[in-house]
Amino acid sequence: MGRPDRHGPGRRRTAARPRAPDRGEGLAAHRRGQRLENPVVTLCAGADPGIEKGWDEIEEATVVSTTGFLALCDSGYEPVRKQNLATAGPGPYLVRVHASDRSTDGKKPRFLIQIIPADRTGTEPAPPTIEEATGPLLVRTSFDQPEPWARLLKALERGSAHYEAITVIDNPFYTGFTADQLQARISRDEEDWPDSTLLLIADGQALACSEFPLLAVNNLPDEDDDPFRITLAAAGSFIVNIELGNTSFGDWSHGADNDGVYRKQHY
Incomplete structure (x- = not known):
C-alpha cells in the first residue's frame, strides 16, 4: 500500500495457520532464503468480498486516508500501479492481506490485497490546523x-x-x-x-x-x-x-x- 495518511488505532490479525510470525516479521518481511522477486499481487478495492480461504497467512490493518487517494507502492514509496484504491474518498479503510508461498523455494510469493471502506461513523479525522x-x-x-x-x-x-x-x-x-x-x-x-x-x-x-x-x-x-x-x-x-x-x-x-x-x- 502507499504510504497511509494515518494509522488506525488498532491492528487485528487473523491467522489461517496456527503458526504466528516471529517478532518483527510481517507479511511484507523478507525471510532468510526467501525469493521475493516478482511476487504475484492481486488487488481488490471496494465492497468487502470476505476472507478468502486457502491462503497461508492473513493479516488486517486499518488506515485512514485524509486525501482520498491510496496506491500500492514499492519500498521507495513510488506507485507500482496508478489505480486509486480509496474507492470511497477520504476516511478509514480496512486493508486485508492474504499471502502464500512466502517461504517456498522455486515459487513466487502470492498476495491478495483487499482495500475495503470501513465504518465511518464518528471516525473522520479532525482537520489539521x-x-x-x-x-x-x-x-x-x-x-x-x-x-x-x-x-x-x-x-x-x-x-x-x-x-x-x-x-x-x-x-x-x-x-x-x-x-x-x-x-x-x-x-x-x-x-x-x-x-x-x-x-x-x-x-x-x-x-x-x-x-x-x-x-x-x-x-x-x-x-x-x-x-x-x-x-x-x-x-x-x-x-x-x-x-x-x-x-x-x-x-x-x-x-x-x-x-x-x-x-x-x-x-
Whole structure:
C-alpha cells in the first residue's frame, strides 16, 4: 500500500495457520532464503468480498486516508500501479492481506490485497490546523473548487520525494484567509522563531489553473520578500533548495515569468 495518511488505532490479525510470525516479521518481511522477486499481487478495492480461504497467512490493518487517494507502492514509496484504491474518498479503510508461498523455494510469493471502506461513523479525522503544523505548509483557502483540489492532491501523491516535506492543511476554517492572516496563525518557539518558515497557498487563483500556481510566502523573520506564484511542478525543487539553504526565497521570486509565475525546475 502507499504510504497511509494515518494509522488506525488498532491492528487485528487473523491467522489461517496456527503458526504466528516471529517478532518483527510481517507479511511484507523478507525471510532468510526467501525469493521475493516478482511476487504475484492481486488487488481488490471496494465492497468487502470476505476472507478468502486457502491462503497461508492473513493479516488486517486499518488506515485512514485524509486525501482520498491510496496506491500500492514499492519500498521507495513510488506507485507500482496508478489505480486509486480509496474507492470511497477520504476516511478509514480496512486493508486485508492474504499471502502464500512466502517461504517456498522455486515459487513466487502470492498476495491478495483487499482495500475495503470501513465504518465511518464518528471516525473522520479532525482537520489539521496551522497552529499544530511544522515545516513547509500547503494551505487550502478556497473550498468551492473540489475537483481541482483533488487533482492537486493526486499530483502530490504521485509526485517525487521532493514533496514529502510539505504538510497539507485542508481545513475549511481557513477559507478566504489572506497570507498575513495565515502567517499570524503559525506557532513560534521561545525565541520567536516560526515553526513554518515557508508557506504555499492554494487559493482560488491557484486552483483555477491546471498548473496550480501556488502563492509562495516567505515567513522567515526579518525578511520582507514579496510573495510570488510558483507552479506545483516547480514547487518541489523550490522547497528542497530552500530547506537545504542552497538558494534564498528572493532568488526564486526574481526568476518568475512575465505573468508573475515561476515555472523552472531545479534538482
